[in-house]
Amino acid sequence: MGEMTEASTIYALATPTPSRAHPGAISVIRVSGPRAAEALIFLTEPRAFERGHSARDPALPEPRRMALRTVLDPKSGEAIDRGLVVWFEAPHTETGETMAELHLHGGRAVVEGALAAIAKLRFCRLAEPGEFTRRAFEHGKLDLTQAEAVADLVAAETDQQRKLALQQMDGALHRLYEDWRTLGLRTLAHLEAAIDFPDEDLPTGIADQVRAGITQLKAEIAAHLDDRRGERLRGGLSIAIIGPPNAGKSSLLNLLARREAAIVSEIAGTTRDVIEVHIDLGGWPVVLADTAGLRLSGDAIEQEGVRRARARAASADLRVLVLDAVGKWKSDMQALTQATERWDPATDVVVVNKVDLAPVKAAGVVPISAISETGLPALLKRLERSVATLMQNGAAAAPPLTRARHREALVECQESLGRALVAPEIALAAEDLRLALRALGRITGTVRIDELLDVIFRDFCIGK
Numbered sequence: 001m002g003e004m005t006e007a008s009t010i011y012a013l014a015t016p017t018p019s020r021a022h023p024g025a026i027s028v029i030r031v032s033g034p035r036a037a038e039a040l041i042f043l044t045e046p047r048a049f050e051r052g053h054s055a056r057d058p059a060l061p062e063p064r065r066m067a068l069r070t071v072l073d074p075k076s077g078e079a080i081d082r083g084l085v086v087w088f089e090a091p092h093t094e095t096g097e098t099m100a101e102l103h104l105h106g107g108r109a110v111v112e113g114a115l116a117a118i119a120k121l122r123f124c125r126l127a128e129p130g131e132f133t134r135r136a137f138e139h140g141k142l143d144l145t146q147a148e149a150v151a152d153l154v155a156a157e158t159d160q161q162r163k164l165a166l167q168q169m170d171g172a173l174h175r176l177y178e179d180w181r182t183l184g185l186r187t188l189a190h191l192e193a194a195i196d197f198p199d200e201d202l203p204t205g206i207a208d209q210v211r212a213g214i215t216q217l218k219a220e221i222a223a224h225l226d227d228r229r230g231e232r233l234r235g236g237l238s239i240a241i242i243g244p245p246n247a248g249k250s251s252l253l254n255l256l257a258r259r260e261a262a263i264v265s266e267i268a269g270t271t272r273d274v275i276e277v278h279i280d281l282g283g284w285p286v287v288l289a290d291t292a293g294l295r296l297s298g299d300a301i302e303q304e305g306v307r308r309a310r311a312r313a314a315s316a317d318l319r320v321l322v323l324d325a326v327g328k329w330k331s332d333m334q335a336l337t338q339a340t341e342r343w344d345p346a347t348d349v350v351v352v353n354k355v356d357l358a359p360v361k362a363a364g365v366v367p368i369s370a371i372s373e374t375g376l377p378a379l380l381k382r383l384e385r386s387v388a389t390l391m392q393n394g395a396a397a398a399p400p401l402t403r404a405r406h407r408e409a410l411v412e413c414q415e416s417l418g419r420a421l422v423a424p425e426i427a428l429a430a431e432d433l434r435l436a437l438r439a440l441g442r443i444t445g446t447v448r449i450d451e452l453l454d455v456i457f458r459d460f461c462i463g464k
Contacts, residue, residue, distance in 0.1 A: 009033025010127035012463040024106030040100040044069040080113040096139025130457030144445035145173040159283035172399035187213035191430040230400030236285040240316035247324040248353035251370035253290040282384035314341040319348040325358040347386040413439040
């Protein structure tokens with residue numbers, strides 16, 4: 001990506017690649033760059049490529065108006081398909097450049113023929129992953145947080161992931177980080193004044209204003225770092241299914257996943273490692289983890305499974321304790337909830353399984369039968385309520401951060417602000433504040449680092 005030039009005109013298929021099994025009704029090919037309009041003429045006007053028509057050729061339809069055209073091979077003149085075409089004038093486009101689109105039938109032969117035709121235009125080249133969105137960033141249409149949100153929106157698998165990506169794409173994080181940057185710049189201006197005019201009578205209270213500004217910025221960033229909602233939404237909330245052996249943990253996992261994801265056996269100790277499945281729980285992305293039964297065992301391998309189960313329970317966002325209605329579930333519940341690190345009765349869930357064999361009625365527990373699916377709707381509602389409680393905690397506050405890249409920069413910013421507060425000299429405090437603002441600028445792209453851009457945009461799909 002480092003070799004991309006401003007003058008190049010790029011193209012790519014913007015819809016999924018058609019296959020024999022799924023040809024699709026419509027495929028969209030996008031072209032962006034200074035010669036995108038010419039490409040459209042050469043692909044739709046017979047022998048225009050040979051005559052070398054300009055971008056202002058009368059054959060060009062009105063901008064932003066769909067027109068029915070036959071798409072041709074620019075060299076042979078052979079018809080490839082008949083569909084709708086449109087072009088957009090710069091700079092009022094997604095990328096900030098002139099853009100054109102071909103809306104064609106979705107068959108594989110049509111798409112391959114159209115792409116091959118564009119390739120014959122010597123001034124067009126196939127786009128790299130994320131290059132359209134990168135050009136939007138380069139032309140000031142998006143900042144980096146909004147560009148990342150485009151990728152998140154494409155990858156969104158649940159309703160809540162879609163909402164978070166849309167919020168970020170609308171600039172929620174951009175506005176938050178720019179507000180912090182403005183506060184930091186205002187504070188830095190006070191420090192610069194004190195450095196540049198040491199003998200002047202500056203307004204009283206400047207030192208207090210500087211300290212208050214840095215302290216406020218540090219506190220707001222700390223609260224932002226403590227909010228894990230965004231990262232949980234992107235990667236999925238972690239729910240650990242724990243309990244004694246043979247209580248039905250694996251059966252419950254399979255029931256929730258609606259597939260045979262874990263081995264189900266009556267032999268105690270079957271699950272000796274952590275098994276994960278990803279599900280959509282009321283619009284929230286969730287990673288369910290089935291763990292080894294919590295018991296003492298002489299088997300070294302099973303002991304390692306128990307250790308991993310306890311570690312997963314401690315690191316999970318939520319815990320589901322599965323107990324056996326046939327056994328001594330009340331004493332097991334008391335012992336295991338007390339022994340489980342980070343157990344939270346407000347959000348964690350106790351499930352008593354096998355109620356088809358021994359009916360259970362008790363407050364604070366969810367009775368189910370993994371075999372007959374009795375109690376499954378009540379369990380799903382309880383889990384959705386717990387997840388919503390966890391994710392909506394502080395939802396009225398600032399938008400959550402979503403990526404490790406943001407967290408790394410904010411931690412660096414925090415460290416610089418902390419040094420600024422205890423700096424023995426004004427000049428040192430100002431330098432630390434500059435470093436803090438530079439770390440903030442890396443998140444939105446205010447500070448340009450080409451290697452960072454390569455990392456961000458290379459994970460995009462072709463055509464975005």
